[in-house]
Amino acid sequence: MKRSASGSSAVIRDPTRPAGSRRRRDRETRQSEILEAAFEEFAARGYAATRLEDVASRAGVAKGLPNFYFASKEELFKAVLHRHVVPDWSALEMRLEQPEASTAELLRGLISLAYERLVENPRAHRLLRLLIAEGPKFPELAEFYHAELIERAIALLGRLLAHGVERGEVRSGPYLDYPQAIMGPAIMAVVWQLLFAERYPLDLERFFDAHLDLVVSGLTPR
Amino acid sequence: MKRSASGSSAVIRDPTRPAGSRRRRDRETRQSEILEAAFEEFAARGYAATRLEDVASRAGVAKGLPNFYFASKEELFKAVLHRHVVPDWSALEMRLEQPEASTAELLRGLISLAYERLVENPRAHRLLRLLIAEGPKFPELAEFYHAELIERAIALLGRLLAHGVERGEVRSGPYLDYPQAIMGPAIMAVVWQLLFAERYPLDLERFFDAHLDLVVSGLTPR
DNA sequence: TCACGTATTGACTGGTCATTCAATCAAATA
DNA sequence: TATTTGATTGAATGACCAGTCAATACGTGA
Numbered sequence: 030m031k032r033s034a035s036g037s038s039a040v041i042r043d044p045t046r047p048a049g050s051r052r053r054r055d056r057e058t059r060q061s062e063i064l065e066a067a068f069e070e071f072a073a074r075g076y077a078a079t080r081l082e083d084v085a086s087r088a089g090v091a092k093g094l095p096n097f098y099f100a101s102k103e104e105l106f107k108a109v110l111h112r113h114v115v116p117d118w119s120a121l122e123m124r125l126e127q128p129e130a131s132t133a134e135l136l137r138g139l140i141s142l143a144y145e146r147l148v149e150n151p152r153a154h155r156l157l158r159l160l161i162a163e164g165p166k167f168p169e170l171a172e173f174y175h176a177e178l179i180e181r182a183i184a185l186l187g188r189l190l191a192h193g194v195e196r197g198e199v200r201s202g203p204y205l206d207y208p209q210a211i212m213g214p215a216i217m218a219v220v221w222q223l224l225f226a227e228r229y230p231l232d233l234e235r236f237f238d239a240h241l242d243l244v245v246s247g248l249t250p251r
Numbered sequence: 252m253k254r255s256a257s258g259s260s261a262v263i264r265d266p267t268r269p270a271g272s273r274r275r276r277d278r279e280t281r282q283s284e285i286l287e288a289a290f291e292e293f294a295a296r297g298y299a300a301t302r303l304e305d306v307a308s309r310a311g312v313a314k315g316l317p318n319f320y321f322a323s324k325e326e327l328f329k330a331v332l333h334r335h336v337v338p339d340w341s342a343l344e345m346r347l348e349q350p351e352a353s354t355a356e357l358l359r360g361l362i363s364l365a366y367e368r369l370v371e372n373p374r375a376h377r378l379l380r381l382l383i384a385e386g387p388k389f390p391e392l393a394e395f396y397h398a399e400l401i402e403r404a405i406a407l408l409g410r411l412l413a414h415g416v417e418r419g420e421v422r423s424g425p426y427l428d429y430p431q432a433i434m435g436p437a438i439m440a441v442v443w444q445l446l447f448a449e450r451y452p453l454d455l456e457r458f459f460d461a462h463l464d465l466v467v468s469g470l471t472p473r
Numbered sequence: 474t475c476a477c478g479t480a481t482t483g484a485c486t487g488g489t490c491a492t493t494c495a496a497t498c499a500a501a502t503a
Numbered sequence: 504t505a506t507t508t509g510a511t512t513g514a515a516t517g518a519c520c521a522g523t524c525a526a527t528a529c530g531t532g533a
Contacts, residue, residue: 055500055510073387077300081491091512096492161445162384165295171446179447202468204461207453209443211465213436220438221431223383224393225401231429240425240435246424247469277480277530303521313482318522 062088063095067109076106076163106163109171113156114177115146116208125189132193133245139189140215140244144237148218158223183209193248200250211248214240284310285317290331294377298328298385332392335378336399337410347411352387354415355467361411362437362466366459370440380445415470417427422472433470436462 066088070079081102082092099105124138147153164171187210193199204210214236221231288310292301303324304314321327346360369375386393408430415421426432436458443453 042339059510075297075299075384077297078388078490093493093513094511097510102491143410146277158383158386160446161380161442162297164380164446168449172450175447175451200468202464203457204465207458207461209439210436210458210461213439213462214432215435216439216442217431217435220379220442224386225397227390228394229397235425236432239424239429239432242424242457243426243432243466244470246422246473247465251468251473281480302519315483315523316481319480324521 055082059088059090059094060098062110063090063098063105065111067095067105068113068155070107071109072159075159076102081105081187107167107170110156110159110167111173113123113152114174118181121185125185132189132196132198133249135189136245136248137241138149140212140241141184141237143212144233145217148222148237149233151222153223157219166177177208182212186211197250199248203246210245214243255328281310281312281316282320284321285312285327286331286334289317289327289336290377293328293331293382297381298324298388303327308330329389332378332381332389333395335374340403343407347407354411354418355471356374357411358433358467358470359463361408362434362463363459365434365437366455370437370459371455373444376441376444379441401431401439404434408433412470419472421470426469433466436465 067079067084070084070087073079079102081095084105085092085095088095095105121139121142124134124142127135127223130138160171160174161163187205190199190205190208190211194201194205218231218233218236218240221229285306289301289306292306292309295301301324303317306327307317308316310317317327321330343361343364346364347356347357352360382393382396409427412421412427416423416427440453440455440458440462443451462469
């Protein structure tokens with residue numbers, strides 16, 4: 030169903046490529062194709078239930094090829110997750126380095142970025158599903174994401190809040206020790222999407238408004 | 252390792268039991284033991300990676316017995332998850348039916364109950380892990396939990412907020428359409444526990460304070 | 474104490490799937 | 504064009520495991 034039975038249609042892709050490095054580039058392209066196919070399969074079925082043969086056929090290659098590029102299913106899985114850290118902090122820093130903006134405005138920028146990248150991005154949902162589902166089997170992955178993403182994001186939020194307190198735009202309170210609490214509703218939205226998106230979709234625009242309103246009001250001094 | 256090689260030690264448990272219904276009660280006890288063992292195994296490894304033989308040995312019975320009580324691995328899995336809905340709404344209603352209490356106090360009661368039952372309860376964490384991990388394979392389970400728990404809890408929160416607005420103790424805002432947003436930080440805490448509890452444990456007492464403070468301040472009219 | 478019916482055991486079967494590898498193919502080079 | 508190097512295929516291997524079932528143990532009631 031996924032492919033015709035012929036094997037002849039295999040390697041016809043894009044012959045308009047610079048001839049010099051054809052072989053090497055093919056190698057990397059193949060890796061990417063396999064990693065991408067593997068991500069979809071792992072995310073849909075989980076590590077154990079995913080068949081390497083399905084990964085191969087989604088990538089349009091024969092059964093044995095994933096094992097040529099990756100020593101084992103486990104290596105493939107780890108490679109999939111390592112590749113998905115998007116270290117694009119530039120957009121974030123751009124939104125934050127506007128010294129003339131109020132804390133509320135900066136916060137809005139930060140939270141809306143979180144929605145773009147995380148809450149409204151189904152790929153991120155599937156990634157979170159994988160991390161949660163396979164956490165016990167691959168604890169080093171959670172560790173890795175913590176170091177690469179979570180820790181930095183929390184530190185950033187913390188700095189934003191501290192700055193707000195200095196300027197008298199944020200009241201002090203116990204949440205200053207847990208800046209991630211501010212992102213709670215966004216995480217809830219992701220979990221909601223994972224569990225209930227099919228039957229009870231969230232209106233993410235309006236949920237975002239609710240989230241922002243609640244949080245900004247919660248932080249503002251009275 | 253888990254059991255000695257002898258089969259003779261099998262059914263010696265608790266001979267001080269009323270004799271009349273011994274057989275029938277044993278039947279239910281066995282079912283419970285198997286379900287409990289299955290929950291732990293499924294939660295630790297996921298559906299696909301769990302071996303029925305491990306369930307059996309955790310329950311202290313022979314390999315074939317789970318199949319005697321449950322038609323298949325899939326039936327066992329569903330039975331495990333259906334049994335875990337704790338419909339103990341009484342504690343909740345008790346905390347809410349204090350007409351003399353302020354909205355903030357009621358909210359505190361509600362959120363603290365959520366922490367007791369959900370955030371501070373590792374069993375609930377594992378349940379959420381299972382629901383998220385196996386959602387694609389067993390979509391009816393998410394549906395089931397939505398109907399049994401989520402929907403009701405949201406309705407309850409919604410009523411609480413509406414009542415607060417009437418009494419002038421809660422400002423209006425877009426979050427009135429998404430009362431679940433108020434629980435966001437709690438969900439985040441559960442996800443945190445699932446991912447990072449080992450290496451970066453949360454101080455749940457203080458996180459609770461931060462959560463409550465943020466939310467109450469966010470809801471209070473200025 | 475015996476016979477009956479149910480609970481329990483664990484060896485066995487059949488199917489699934491990760492991994493291996495000999496054979497083939499295709500690009501690059503001589 | 505012929506040769507070399509490395510990518511790709513897919514059949515074969517072996518491990519693993521859900522589900523079966525014949526044999527046995529045990530509580531119960533006569």
